Every structure is written in C-alpha cells, then in structure tokens.
Amino acid sequence: MIDKTVLKRLTEIVGKENVFDQKSDRITHSYDATGRSYLPDVVVYAGSAAEVSEVMKVANRYLIPVLPRGAGSGFTGGTLPVQGGIVLVLTRMDRILAIDTENLVAVVEPGVVTAELQRQVEKQGLFYPPDPASKEFCTMGGNVAECAGGPRCVKYGVTKDYIMGLEVVTPTGEIIRTGGKTLKNVVGYDLTKLFVGSEGTLGIVTRIVVKLLPKPEAKKTMLVQFSTIDGAARGVSEIIRAKIIPTTLEFLDASTIDCIRDISPVPLPEECRAILLIEVDGDREIIEKQAVRIMEVLQPLSVLDTRIAENAEESEEIWQVRRSVSSSMRKINPDKFNEDIVVPRSRVPDMIRALENLSREYGVPIVNFGHAGDGNIHVNVMVDLREEGMEEKVHNVMEDIFRTAVELEGSISGEHGIGISKMDYMGMEVSEITMRYMEKIKESFDPNNILNPGKIFQKPIAAEGAL
Amino acid sequence: MSRNKSLKDFEEQIRKCVHCGACQAHCPAYLAEKREGSVARGKIALAAALLDGRDNLEKRLQQDISMCLMCGSCVTKCPNQVPTDEIVGAIRREITDEKGLSLVGRSVSAFIGNRPLLKAAVKSTAALSSLALKKVPESSGLRLRFPAPIMKNRTLPEIPAKNLYDLFPEFIQGNGEKPLIGFFAGCSIGFLYPQIGAAMIRILRKMGYSVFLPRGQQCCGIPALSAGNGRLVERLADKNRDCFAGQDLAHIITCCASCNGGIKEYYSTMEGNFTEFTGKVIDFTVFLKKEGLIEKLAGMEKWPNRKRVTYHDPCHMKKQGIIREPREILRALPNVEFVEMEGASECCGLGGTFSVYHYETSKKIGSRKIPGLMQSGAELLATGCPGCIMQLQDVINHSAVGVRAVHLLDLINEVSGW
Ligand SMILES: Cc1cc2nc3c(=O)[nH]c(=O)nc-3n(C[C@H](O)[C@H](O)[C@H](O)COP(=O)(O)OP(=O)(O)OC[C@H]3O[C@@H](n4cnc5c(N)ncnc54)[C@H](O)[C@@H]3O)c2cc1C
Ligand code: SF4
Numbered sequence: 096m097i098d099k100t101v102l103k104r105l106t107e108i109v110g111k112e113n114v115f116d117q118k119s120d121r122i123t124h125s126y127d128a129t130g131r132s133y134l135p136d137v138v139v140y141a142g143s144a145a146e147v148s149e150v151m152k153v154a155n156r157y158l159i160p161v162l163p164r165g166a167g168s169g170f171t172g173g174t175l176p177v178q179g180g181i182v183l184v185l186t187r188m189d190r191i192l193a194i195d196t197e198n199l200v201a202v203v204e205p206g207v208v209t210a211e212l213q214r215q216v217e218k219q220g221l222f223y224p225p226d227p228a229s230k231e232f233c234t235m236g237g238n239v240a241e242c243a244g245g246p247r248c249v250k251y252g253v254t255k256d257y258i259m260g261l262e263v264v265t266p267t268g269e270i271i272r273t274g275g276k277t278l279k280n281v282v283g284y285d286l287t288k289l290f291v292g293s294e295g296t297l298g299i300v301t302r303i304v305v306k307l308l309p310k311p312e313a314k315k316t317m318l319v320q321f322s323t324i325d326g327a328a329r330g331v332s333e334i335i336r337a338k339i340i341p342t343t344l345e346f347l348d349a350s351t352i353d354c355i356r357d358i359s360p361v362p363l364p365e366e367c368r369a370i371l372l373i374e375v376d377g378d379r380e381i382i383e384k385q386a387v388r389i390m391e392v393l394q395p396l397s398v399l400d401t402r403i404a405e406n407a408e409e410s411e412e413i414w415q416v417r418r419s420v421s422s423s424m425r426k427i428n429p430d431k432f433n434e435d436i437v438v439p440r441s442r443v444p445d446m447i448r449a450l451e452n453l454s455r456e457y458g459v460p461i462v463n464f465g466h467a468g469d470g471n472i473h474v475n476v477m478v479d480l481r482e483e484g485m486e487e488k489v490h491n492v493m494e495d496i497f498r499t500a501v502e503l504e505g506s507i508s509g510e511h512g513i514g515i516s517k518m519d520y521m522g523m524e525v526s527e528i529t530m531r532y533m534e535k536i537k538e539s540f541d542p543n544n545i546l547n548p549g550k551i552f553q554k555p556i557a558a559e560g561a562l
Numbered sequence: 563m564s565r566n567k568s569l570k571d572f573e574e575q576i577r578k579c580v581h582c583g584a585c586q587a588h589c590p591a592y593l594a595e596k597r598e599g600s601v602a603r604g605k606i607a608l609a610a611a612l613l614d615g616r617d618n619l620e621k622r623l624q625q626d627i628s629m630c631l632m633c634g635s636c637v638t639k640c641p642n643q644v645p646t647d648e649i650v651g652a653i654r655r656e657i658t659d660e661k662g663l664s665l666v667g668r669s670v671s672a673f674i675g676n677r678p679l680l681k682a683a684v685k686s687t688a689a690l691s692s693l694a695l696k697k698v699p700e701s702s703g704l705r706l707r708f709p710a711p712i713m714k715n716r717t718l719p720e721i722p723a724k725n726l727y728d729l730f731p732e733f734i735q736g737n738g739e740k741p742l743i744g745f746f747a748g749c750s751i752g753f754l755y756p757q758i759g760a761a762m763i764r765i766l767r768k769m770g771y772s773v774f775l776p777r778g779q780q781c782c783g784i785p786a787l788s789a790g791n792g793r794l795v796e797r798l799a800d801k802n803r804d805c806f807a808g809q810d811l812a813h814i815i816t817c818c819a820s821c822n823g824g825i826k827e828y829y830s831t832m833e834g835n836f837t838e839f840t841g842k843v844i845d846f847t848v849f850l851k852k853e854g855l856i857e858k859l860a861g862m863e864k865w866p867n868r869k870r871v872t873y874h875d876p877c878h879m880k881k882q883g884i885i886r887e888p889r890e891i892l893r894a895l896p897n898v899e900f901v902e903m904e905g906a907s908e909c910c911g912l913g914g915t916f917s918v919y920h921y922e923t924s925k926k927i928g929s930r931k932i933p934g935l936m937q938s939g940a941e942l943l944a945t946g947c948p949g950c951i952m953q954l955q956d957v958i959n960h961s962a963v964g965v966r967a968v969h970l971l972d973l974i975n976e977v978s979g980w
C-alpha cells in the first residue's frame with residue numbers, strides 16, 4: 096500500500112485524474128507481454144519532463160521503486176514492478192514535436208508510437224527505419240530503452256543507430272540532455288549510447304531526437320523455398336557475397352513451415368524445408384537488377400520455388416506468410432517460450448542444427464524463424480507446462496540454447512533485453528568483472544536503487560505469481 | 563437462468579490473451595484515452611481477475627468496463643481472437659445482476675420505464691419534443707441513446723412526426739412475382755430516419771419484392787446489451803424472432819449495421835432457437851449485390867454533376883467483413899464520384915450507449931475521422947448505419963467542415979431508370 100502523504104504529493108504533481116491506486120488500476124498495470132504479473136502500489140500517468148522529475152524526487156525521498164512504462168509490449172519484464180512501487184506511464188506524452196526536413200531529424204516525446212512516427216515522416220518523403228514487429232503499438236521510449244530491432248536492420252541497423260540525442264530525467268530527478276541534432280559530436284562521453292538499451296534502469300527518457308533518411312523509392316519482395324536448411328543458409332551467404340545488402344532477409348525453418356502450411360496464402364509443399372523472405376529497397380532500376388542477381392546466385396542451391404512480388408498486393412501476400420507464424424504456433428502446444436538469441440551470420444546453420452538436436456534430445460518441439468540476415472533467431476520452445484517436470488525441462492533446454500549461442504560467438508539476446516527473464520543467464524555471456532562495471536554505472540546514476548530495481552542484475556524479491 | 567453467456571463461459575478465451583498489447587493499435591477507446599484500463603488487454607486482465615476472485619466490482623473496474631464501444635476492432639486484430647466485446651458484455655451483465663443498475667447502465671437504464679425522469683429529460687432538450695418521443699416505444703434503444711440532459715450540445719436529428727410504421731402497412735405488395743422479404747427496420751430507421759426505411763422499401767418493391775414490416779418488431783437490443791441489461795436483450799430477441807416467424811420469407815433485410823450486428827453476431831451466442839431467424843438476416847449491401855443491382859447501376863450513364871462522396875465503415879459491417887459491397891455500390895452509382903478517405907474504417911465513437919455516458923471521449927474518438935474527411939474533399943459522407951450517421955453528423959458539426967452524413971440508400975434512391 097502506498098503511503099497517504101506520498102499519494103497526496105503525487106496527486107499534486109500530476110493531478111488527481113492521473114493517479115490511479117484502486118485494485119483494478121493496479122491489476123491493469125501489472126503485466127507486459129512477458130505473461131508475468133506483479134502488482135504496483137500506484138500508477139501515475141506523467142505529462143511532462145518536469146512532472147517526471149518531481150515524481151523521481153518524491154520517490155527518492157521515500158525510497159519507492161519507479162517503473163517507467165511505455166506500451167507494455169516488452170518481452171522481458173522491463174516494466175514489471177517486481178518490488179511494487181510506482182508504475183510511471185508515458186503514453187500521454189505522445190507528441191511529435193518537430194520533423195526537420197533540412198537536417199533530417201525528428202524530435203518526439205517518448206509516448207509516440209513507432210509506426211505513427213513512420214507514417215508522419217513518410218508523408219514528407221522521409222524514413223525512420225527501425226521496425227520492430229510491435230511497431231503499431233510499442234512506443235519510442237520503449238524502443239530506446241530496449242534498443243529495439245526489426246527485420247529491416249540487416250541493411251539499416253537498429254534503434255541505437257538512429258538516436259542522436261535525448262532528454263533524460265535521472266533517477267535522482269535531474270533533467271539532463273545528451274547529444275543533439277548534429278551528426279558529429281565528440282564533446283564528452285557519449286551518454287546517448289549509454290541510455291539506449293539501458294532498459295529503463297538509468298533514466299527516464301522524456302524527449303528523443305532521431306535521425307531520418309530519405310524514403311527509398313521502391314521495394315521488391317521475394318519468397319524462396321528450399322528443400323534443405325543448408326541451401327537457405329548458403330543462400331544468405333551468397334547474397335551477401337554478391338555484395339547485395341537486402342533490407343530484409345527472414346528465414347523460416349521446417350518446424351515453422353509445418354505450423355503454417357494449412358493457412359499460408361502461398362502453397363508450401365511437404366518438400367519445402369526452409370524459406371527465405373527477401374526484400375530489397377532503393378531506386379527502382381537498381382532493385383530490379385538486384386532481384387535478378389539474387390535469383391541467379393540462389394538458383395544452384397536447393398531451390399524448390401521462387402516468387403517475386405510484382406505489386407503491393409503480392410508483396411503483402413508474401414509478408415502474410417511470415418506474419419501467420421506467431422498465431423499458428425500455439426497449435427503445437429499451449430505454452431510458448433520465445434527467446435531471441437543472435438549468432439554471427441555465418442553460424443546460423445550451426446545454430447539451427449544444434450537446435451534440432453536439442454529438440455530431439457529433450458523431446459520438445461522447437462520452432463525457429465527470424466532474421467537470417469543478422470543472425471537473430473527467434474527460438475520458440477513449445478511445451479505444455481501442465482506436464483510433470485516440464486518447467487525444469489524448459490529451464491534446461493533454455494540454458495543449453497543460450498550456452499550454444501554464446502559458444503558460437505553469439506549473444507543471448509538480440510533485441511528483447513535482459514529484464515527479469517534472462518537475468519539468470521547473463522553470466523554466461525558477460526564476465527563477472529564486466530558486470531561489476533555495469534553495476535558501478537548503475538550505482539552512480541541511481542544511488543538509492545529506486546529506478547527499475549530488480550532488473551538486469553538483481554534477483555527479484557517480491558512475487559505476485561504468473562498471470 | 564440467464565440465456566446470455568456468463569463470464570465463466572468465456573474462461574478459456576480469457577486465458578488465451580497473451581498480453582501482447584496488439585489491441586492498443588486498434589481500440590478506439592484506448593486511442594482516445596491512452597490508458598491501459600481502456601484497452602482490450604486491460605479489460606481481459608480484469609475479467610481474469612474477476613474469475614480468480616482477485617478483484618471485485620469496484621467503481622474503477624466498472625469505469626474501465628464502461629470504456630468499451632463493443633465495436634470488435636480488437637477481436638479481428640487479436641492474434642488469438644479473444645472476443646473482448648462479448649466478454650465486456652458479460653461483465654456488464656454481471657455488474658447489473660449483482661449491483662442492480664451499474665455505473666454503466668445507471669445513467670441510461672434509468673430512463674426505461676421511468677416516466678417522470680423521461681419527461682424531465684425531454685423537457686430539457688429542444689431537439690426532442692415530448693410529443694415525438696411518446697411515439698417511441700418504451701423498450702426502444704433510442705431511449706437508451708438519448709438521455710438528453712447529460713448530453714448538452716449534442717446534435718440530434720429531429721424526431722419526425724410520422725414514423726415508418728405510420729407510413730407503411732405491415733404487408734407491402736411488390737410490383738412482381740418475387741417472394742416476400744422481411745424488413746427489420748430497428749428503432750433508428752423506424753423512428754428517427756423513416757425516409758431511409760422508405761427508400762429501402764421503394765427499392766425492394768422496384769425489384770419486384772413484396773415487403774413484410776411486422777408491427778411487433780422491437781429494438782435489436784444492442785443498446786440494452788451495451789448497458790448490461792441482459793434480461794431486456796432476451797426479451798427483445800424473443801419478440802423479434804417471433805414476429806417474423808410464420809411467414810415464408812426469402813430474407814430479412816436490415817439497413818442498420820448495428821441491428822444487423824446485434825442479431826447476427828449476438829443472438830447466435832444466446833440460448834434459444836435463433837439460428838433460423840439469424841440465418842435469414844442479411845445486410846442490404848450484400849443483398850443488393852446478390853441481386854445484381856451493382857452491375858445495373860454501373861451500366862448507367864454517369865451524371866454530369868456528380869457529388870463527391872466518401873465512405874465510413876460501420877464497425878458492425880467491418881466485423882462481418884462487409885467492406886467491399888458498399889464501396890462497389892458507391893463506385894457504380896451514376897450520381898456519385900467516390901473517393902476513399904484515410905481512416906475510413908476507424909470507429910465513429912457511438913458504440914451502443916457509449917456516447918451517452920462518455921460523450922467527451924466519444925467525440926474525441928469521432929474527431930479522429932475529421933482530418934481524413936477534410937483531405938478527401940468529399941461533400942457527403944455515406945455509410946450503412948443510422949447510428950453512425952447521427953454520430954458522424956454530430957462530430958462534423960463540432961468541427962469546421964461542411965460535410966453531410968448520409969445513408970447509402972439515400973444515394974441509391976436518387977437514381978431512377980435501372
Ligand atoms: C508481438 C510483439 C512483437 C515484438 N517484436 C519485436 C521486434 O521485432 N523487435 C524488438 O526489438 N522487440 C520486439 N518486441 C518487444 C517490444 O515491443 C519492444 O521491446 C519495445 O521496444 C517495447 O516498447 P514499449 O513501449 O512496449 O515498452 P515497455 O514494454 O513499456 O517497456 C520496455 C522497457 O522500457 C522501459 N521504458 C519504457 N519507456 C521508457 C522511457 N520513456 N524511458 C526509459 N525507459 C523506458 C521500461 O521500463 C521497460 O524496461 C515485440 C513485442 C511484441 C509483443
Ligand atoms: S491483442 Fe489479444 S492477445 Fe494481445 S493483448 Fe490484446 S486481447 Fe490479449
């Protein structure tokens with residue numbers, strides 16, 4: 096329960112209509128896409144950096160945890176109040192403050208939804224590339240905090256490559272600014288980069304300066320079916336070797352294809368063991384040539400069928416194949432454990448093979464798809480938790496998967512972050528001494544450990560249980 | 563025993579929500595409020611908590627549950643098709659059952675069967691003359707939609723002196739040999755916009771059909787459903803089914819998307835023999851397409867001075883996938899130059915009784931349509947739902963655009979010679 100004095104102070108800061116402390120309010124702010132839930136003590140919807148700053152000062156004075164929250168679409172529990180406290184929601188701060196067509200930058204508040212920013216800049220012939228699959232609802236603040244990536248990152252990179260400057264409220268309530276509108280800036284430490292991907296543990300982002308690009312003239316989408324996973328994997332290398340960087344290079348493995356065969360708008364025969372979805376963008380003539388070249392280099396591999404979209408409708412149909420994956424997977428088993436490991440591009444076939452072996456060894460279905468172009472594989476372990484001993488089994492499979500990824504010089508998370516979901520495994524990748532330096536940074540920003548405590552490093556304390 | 567589904571009946575579907583948050587992109591209530599309590603995911607979390615006994619029907623829960631237009635936008639876009647609109651209906655009924663009149667239902671239900679209150683309401687608004695409202699049956703959804711005193715500045719259509727049932731007999735002989743078509747007019751068409759109903763009848767007769775417009779027909783029940791009055795919905799559904807029974811009808815036509823949705827989407831989830839009735843009910847655009855009217859219209863010479871018209875998708879047509887037919891009609895009409903507008907499929911904000919108890923939010927939702935409408939340069943905004951027409955006209959009147967909201971049938975009715 097939140098203290099009366101604190102509640103009163105919060106009400107003074109943001110107004111009565113933006114403070115929520117009934118049981119129902121706490122329930123509707125207790126979860127994110129992780130599927131776990133912890134009740135906060137109170138929910139506050141902030142309207143400005145000044146308000147956020149005041150809230151942080153109160154929180155420091157009374158030592159109450161504060162959890163920044165965007166859309167709550169995070170996959171690792173970043174906004175979950177594992178130790179109770181104040182869930183501080185930023186969705187009201189959703190203005191696009193400027194689209195500067197001369198300097199190719201936009202300035203936005205953290206609550207702006209990613210796809211909305213994209214739509215607005217595209218109206219002016221510009222382009223904001225990072226495109227997480229959640230772009231229609233996740234917020235820019237959440238994207239910055241998690242350094243979100245997406246299918247386009249093969250060619251265009253991830254969120255951190257587009258963040259030029261930030262306004263941040265520090266855990267102690269000061270308002271600081273980092274970076275700015277210039278492409279070059281070497282004055283002092285690059286704090287912007289430090290905040291990007293810090294999972295809401297170092298500060299609350301209240302304003303974001305993003306870099307924009309000119310919008311590519313056109314794009315071309317292709318779908319290639321292979322009879323072997325090796326063929327698809329070699330295909331990825333061959334495309335890159337041909338000096339073509341596609342916008343998108345997605346792959347689906349055999350287990351994924353089995354899931355979607357019935358609902359796919361494109362016929363997928365039994366022999367199809369792997370799919371590459373390739374998209375190139377740029378000047379119309381150049382992408383026509385690239386498409387031809389891609390088909391040439393793929394032809395000698397175990398290709399079953401190729402399909403090149405001639406118009407937006409056909410392109411949409413190809414994407415529909417990819418999009419049908421998520422919802423069809425639950426057909427296999429009710430509980431899904433989704434991890435987003437990443438390995439160097441050339442090691443993708445090794446990783447897939449290792450996953451096939453693990454699936455056989457443990458007797459659990461593992462469905463894999465993802466961004467072949469950057470080695471980011473979405474691994475989905477599909478189980479039924481009602482089965483005896485399943486929980487432990489899942490834990491063991493996960494550990495083996497992460498270990499393999501690290502052995503292949505990869506990483507245990509490509510885009511979703513650590514949060515609470517991967518804390519246990521962080522030590523596999525990050526040495527103790529490195530971790531200590533990270534902790535030192537955290538301590539220096541947040542001496543009272545009140546901003547998003549219990550994430551990345553520490554074990555959570557209180558638990559309300561799973562939803 | 564209630565014949566409506568209870569919250570418990572939805573348990574399995576409630577557990578299917580994976581909290582991805584995708585509904586945020588499609589929920590009009592969320593987009594206007596930007597609060598988790600307003601979005602489908604929040605309501606599902608509350609439903610789950612109610613089932614687990616972790617929460618009770620406290621005030622805020624009622625408020626959050628009231629923040630739903632039951633438009634179904636979230637359902638179509640949900641990866642797991644969680645039927646939030648139906649679940650919200652079930653919770654509202656639970657609230658009504660346990661607490662009597664809920665926060666949701668209180669402001670509106672108070673008007674049913676409460677003559678003094680109703681009279682006071684009628685007195686305080688210029689738009690509704692008490693004489694006119696007297697003509698509206700006690701159980702009509704219109705009474706739920708117009709508890710006028712809490713809706714200052716609301717543009718309401720003038721209630722015409724003669725309603726559709728004054729204008730037409732129960733049986734209307736057609737011009738040909740074709741079978742009998744039932745006409746479910748509903749209250750909006752029956753009492754507020756009888757000219758739309760008249761256009762419908764005229765078109766049907768022109769095609770050679772005879773029309774059956776039963777006197778016993780009642781409100782479809784959507785406003786009562788939205789207010790959580792399950793018992794009233796049951797009563798209305800029974801009466802509607804029964805008044806059409808015993809006639810040999812080829813179809814039962816509707817020209818109100820809400821009525822069509824209420825019957826086809828909702829009655830079918832209720833216990834009681836509804837399949838034969840709901841199976842016959844057909845939206846007018848689907849019917850007119852089936853009858854080949856579109857080709858006939860398309861074959862006509864275009865008028866020299868065509869009106870620039872755009873289209874709004876009523877939620878209850880969208881939800882049933884009736885998206886193409888209305889547009890095909892507009893493209894075919896010789897008197898119309900059809901232009902698509904941005905945000906055509908976004909909800910107008912009416913939502914059963916939503917706009918009554920959340921008028922400000924309702925206006926906010928509706929106003930999201932204005933930029934697209936302005937950009938389209940249309941002079942008329944056509945749609946297939948009288949509820950939407952009323953709401954859209956209100957939203958338009960509160961903005962600076964000079965567009966008129968009309969029914970598709972108004973436009974078809976202008977054209978003769980097919
Ligand atoms: C269906 C689905 C698909 C997804 N696809 C992708 C994908 O392709 N790529 C990808 O990278 N991710 C993906 N995600 C994960 C998620 O959408 C991203 O991590 C996203 O960036 C989270 O944004 P949010 O607004 O929902 O943040 P939240 O979930 O609300 O918060 C995430 C973290 O950010 C912090 N935070 C939020 N706002 C601020 C702020 N203003 N200042 C400081 N910290 C803040 C929170 O404390 C928390 O730690 C997907 C999620 C779903 C449900
Ligand atoms: S889209 Fe469906 S599954 Fe996702 S949060 Fe909303 S209701 Fe739940």
Ligand code: SF4
Pocket residue numbers: 588589590591592600601602605629630631632633634635636637646647650
């Ligand atoms: S039915 Fe409509 S208003 Fe209600 S939760 Fe779903 S999208 Fe939102």
Ligand code: SF4
Pocket residue numbers: 631632633819820875876877878879908909910911912913914947949950953
């Ligand atoms: S009034 Fe029309 S747009 Fe609004 S909820 Fe009802 S059907 Fe949908």
